[in-house]
Amino acid sequence: MADDKDVLRDVWFGRIPTCFTLNPDEVTEREAEPYYLLLPRVSYLPLVTDKVKKHFLKVMRTEDVEEMWFEHEGTPLKWHYPIGVLFDFHASNTVLPWSITVHFKNFPDVDLLHCPTNSMVEAHFMSSIKEADALKHKSQVVNDMQKKDHKQLWMGLQNDKFDQFWAMNRKLMEYPTEEGGFRYIPFRIYQTTNDRPFIQRLFRPVSTEGNPHTLFDLLKEMCPDALTKDGEEKRFQVVIHGIEPLLETPLQWLSEHLSHPDNFLHICIIPAPTD
């Protein structure tokens, strides 16, 4: 019998096979070989691309190297989104491995944030966790943690230590049983059809009548267009961690089990493939 704890492991150990190729416009001393890597879905690009950088720097002259950035089929990839979200949103129905082009010039300042060091990632990650806990527990849990506990969360993510991370993260996932869930569910919905980067609003896990809210309830309120109406062909896929959960899945359960390490439930709404 599969247990819910297995879901956490599956989510954490999700990997995307990726092929990094150097942008042909880059000036190189010799031809750059593509670089193949398994990227953790729950991590962030700057944390896992040291090897990539090293690989391509071997063929480049130092003076030609500016800040590294990534692009997939013409779209610059935002490093501050989890890798799994980037993949689901931009490359869900493409052929594996995921092909990412590596750039060392012409940083697209309009689209991307600069990321000089990993401490930028850490700051972003911790602020996400704090924001999520503000929604879940009025920040009570995260404020009760010590500095070293925060560090443990970050180190767990950075070093891909599931136990180390979850030993602390479970405290963020607790809630009083009598309330039936968090105060609000921290979620972000990404849509291709929208100009805004994502939707994030207040939404409770339990309805005023005491019934648990489902994924359906959330989508109905946030982006009803994403739902397939009766007699209509499916236009959109609702993807979390590369899978499409049934719409009747309770939101609280999703938040506890399918959130990213930043404690947000990242939901991608992408056009259904037309085959």
Added chain:
Amino acid sequence: MPASLLWAVDVHGRVYSLSSAGQQWELGRDAPMEFKRVTAAQQCCWSLGCDSSIYLNVFASDLPVRYKEETYENQRWNPVDGFSERLLPSDRWQWSDVTGLQQQPLHSFQLPSSSWEWEGDWYVDENFEGEPTEKEGWTYSIDFPSTYTKDKKWNSCVRRRRWIRYRRYKAMDTWAKIPSQPMSLPDPFSDISCGGWEISEEPGDRLSLWVVSLQGKVWFREGICHHNPEGSSWEEVPLPGEVVQISCGPGDLVWAVLWEGKLIVREGITRDCPRGLSWAVVECPSPEVGAIHVSVGNGVVWAVTKDNKVWFRRGVNSHNPCGSGWISMVGEMIMISVGLHDQVWAIGCEDRAVYFRQGVTSSELSGKTWRAISAPRDGERSHSSASSQQSAGRFFSGDVQAQSVVSDADSDVEKGSADGAIFTTPEPSLGSPTEPPSNPAVDAPKARIPKVTSDSFISELVSDRDQGKPLKDVPSVTPAVLEEEVIPADGEEIQLCAEEALLSTESRGGPQWSNVDLEEAQTGAVLDLAETCSLSSVTTFTLTLEDGAEEHPMWAWVSGEGCSVDSSSQLNWFSSSANTTSVTQSVQSMSLSISPAQTAAWRRQIFEQLSERSRREMDDFKHYEQAIEQSVWVKKGAMQWWRDWKPHKWIDVQFAFEQFSGPDGNKDGILFIYYNYNEEKKYLHAFINEVTILVPVLNDSKHTFAIYTDERTKQRWPIRVAAATELEMYDWLALLSVSCCESRGIQGPPSKQAIWSITCKGDIFVSEPSPALEAVPYPTPCDQMFWRQVGGHLRMGECNSAGIVWGIGYDHTAWVYTGGYGGGFFQGLASSTDNIYTQTDVKSVYIYENQRWNPVSGYTSRGLPTDRYMWSNASGLRECTKTGTRPPSPHWTWISDWAVDYSVSGGTDREGWQYAADFPASFHGYKTMKDFVRRRRWARKCKLTTTGPWQEIPPIPLIDVTVLPCGAQSSVDTIPLWAISSKGDVLCRLGVSAKTPAGSSWLHVGTDQPFKSISIGAAGQVWAIARDGSAFHRGSVSPQNPAGDCWYHIPSPAKQKLKQVSVGRTSICTVDENGNLWYRQGVTPSYPQGSSWDHVSNNVRKVSMGPLDQIWIIADKVQGSQSLSCGTVCHRLGVQPVDPKGQQWDYGIGGGWDHITVRGNAMEPPRIGLLSQKDTAPPTSSSPLPIGIAEPNGTAVC
């Protein structure tokens, strides 16, 4: 907590019950008539019918109520006839009781009432003091009265035998009338109250029933006990006045209300004298307004005065049954009922709704608020909210119809009174307990207290009368919850009164008060009626209902004495929309079948999609490099360590744990303890994959745990470390446990083969056996077994290889394993999400009061200087005072007060004392000339609440349980499971299977004496041990006949009393009270009883036989490096079909272990070389045929 019932009677006399797990009132349909009152216990409900007779409804149970009638047949030998019924004139009766003084022929035994039936005919008892007798059952002696033997000797002149016949109480789940006493029936009864079950030794064994007659007399029902639920006779209790109502608590509290409104308290109620000795008078809360109703619990008394005010009595307990003072409470009630755990129910005086007092806890006995129970009645549609019903509900007494005009005018909420007071917030005045409130209205000559709440909570007119309160006629607008804040300060009352006065001046008089006068007039008219009937409001409550009243239930009486809820219970009694928790709670279904959430399609979908995702995204790309390289993770902390060298003491150390990934991907780690030795820094380390067990050792001074490796198990000397706080200790324990499991590749729930063991602290451990564990000749050494902890708290457990695990707590509650893992301090990843439930356990802590006799003052607490402490533990070595003794660990909390414990082996006198010549010596329960010291045992109960993968199996408490050991591959549909109840009844569980491990119901198996241990082996061999220490074998147990047909008595080994039995595939082992382990020789398929007992070993506490006839024990006195250890898990080596008793012991984890069960380990050992035996057939207990019963020479036949 199993479901229990709240009982109530509505104004039409219909009886309803509401289950603590239910949502609606169920009508008692088979009631023979209307009832006036009910009083419930947990096992039965008494009621007072409208014919003023008493009715009893005993709840059906899997355990029948049986009573053993017995009589003796006596015969004397004479030379002519041999033994004949012709006795000498000086002899006893030919048929007599055991003493011979009472004539008792068989036909003189009559069923006590029509509620009983005979179970069978008379038969001769062939068991004599644990020994089987000859067929006829005769026992012989020289003369009456004398000692008897089972053998006939040359000088045996008389003989006797015992005849037995069982009768059974058949009137279960129906209302059976208690036959009226033939000689002089007391006048018709008007009130009834039962309780007192906690003052007997075994809870529920005895019951006190008090009734009040119309003339104000009180009667006590004698002889109500488990096997005589009806009791035997009525005894009148002398009184200082005329009683109108009485209430008996679960313990030793009995209060009654006198006709004039005073209260009387029964004193001197003890276990020897449940009727008590005398009455003490307690003044009612306000002398002008007498009490009309009282209800008592374990340590609380609630009363209602004639003005419907509710009062709470402070400081009531066993030692001070009168309490110390009254506290006024909010709410207007007509009656009140205190139930188990001192929970309180009441009936509102305006709306006649049943209210539940919320927030009653042991620290806050008066609770917080009243909340109306809005459960719909049987067959009624659900009401959306309580308040709407109540506003609709308005009723009038038939006698005062004239006031309906007035009541219409009353419908505005704000009302005042001309001569009354206004209570703004209905506040209890805690300040002056015994003094009556100095309420100006009460002091008024014509005491009449109409009152109104200004904040629209209660609007009501109450008239105060001198003689009771016969009628009420109040329109009502009452919310479901009456809020209240407690003002805990003295002198508050003055303020309140000032406020009242102020408000009363503001209040406006009005014509509506005419209704009070009207009522007054009516009172005179009905006064006679009130006097002849009971004075309390209920029996005279004759109503005609108007249309609106049908809409909500109007209750006349409620009884919560049998309703086991507490402040933490989740109740579905209140309107569902207001209570979201009950909704979510109800999703967690109580049945053991997998909860709906777990089988939900969405969950399955996620599992499937995730594994599909892994396949899609990872399977083909395994050769890709990982983006993040694994590294070492270190956790450090400051701890204390019990140092290895003498003198042993706690020293401060640095504790560090390094985790890394091994080459095979498995995580591994090392534990370091850095310490200073002679100013030199040193360290101790242990590899995580060598740790065999982590044992939490929580006591009140230190938060410690012990770390064992196989080497340290051999030495009986673990690494003991102490953390600064409990939280820190559990953090470490959880982390280390997970790491240990990971390093060994163990995760998820225990396997079906798992070996379960339990420590003396009730902690539960499991070990996954390897096939090599039972290998011959080189098994895995026992000390290398890895144990991990499972949440929960048990005293013993039993498993089998179908994955069925049952456990029994210290409080005899039965639990079944749910298939989860974790719980307790295992949070997060180390615990499964589902299948973890709350588990509670209750046990007693004992201390001894020791006294020495001296010629001047007799027994005193002044001992000799050399004596033990006057308050001590059992050994006398440690001082244990009542105040200084704390619960075993911080997880336990006291739930009772210290009380003398009479159930000590050796017996006690009436005050619980045991006597001896000197300390330490063997104590006896009576005083002799040579006794100079005495002691008595005091017990105090404490309770533990934890979580674990266990679900309760109510309601019968158990002392032993056994499950059929199955073969590994067998697919048995229903698995035999037997148990012994705490009363010694043998029970057979029906409907147990791998899918429904809890089974469905119990089947009672009759025995002639109480049993204490039972075990079922392969092929349905059931063996049991009776309380007298002899063994029994149950014949003809088969899937078709799961309970078998009869018991075969098997004498115990010479001069030994057996205490425990375990049956494997073919082997039967028992343990006696002196710690000897015995093996049953000569068991064959044709003669399953065997021939004799063979001694195997001594110093054995408990034995568990596996499905392959493995022998595992808990042994005492195992030598370690530092000392002897008690309670060690041991494994018998060399057990083979040719040598079923084995060769020697292999010592495993210990000490402090209390229980082990290896009955799940049906894993065949690997066969090595020469020793492969063709005759170790796998046990296929699924077949009803007996398999492989060993012949006497030890070779198995198949």
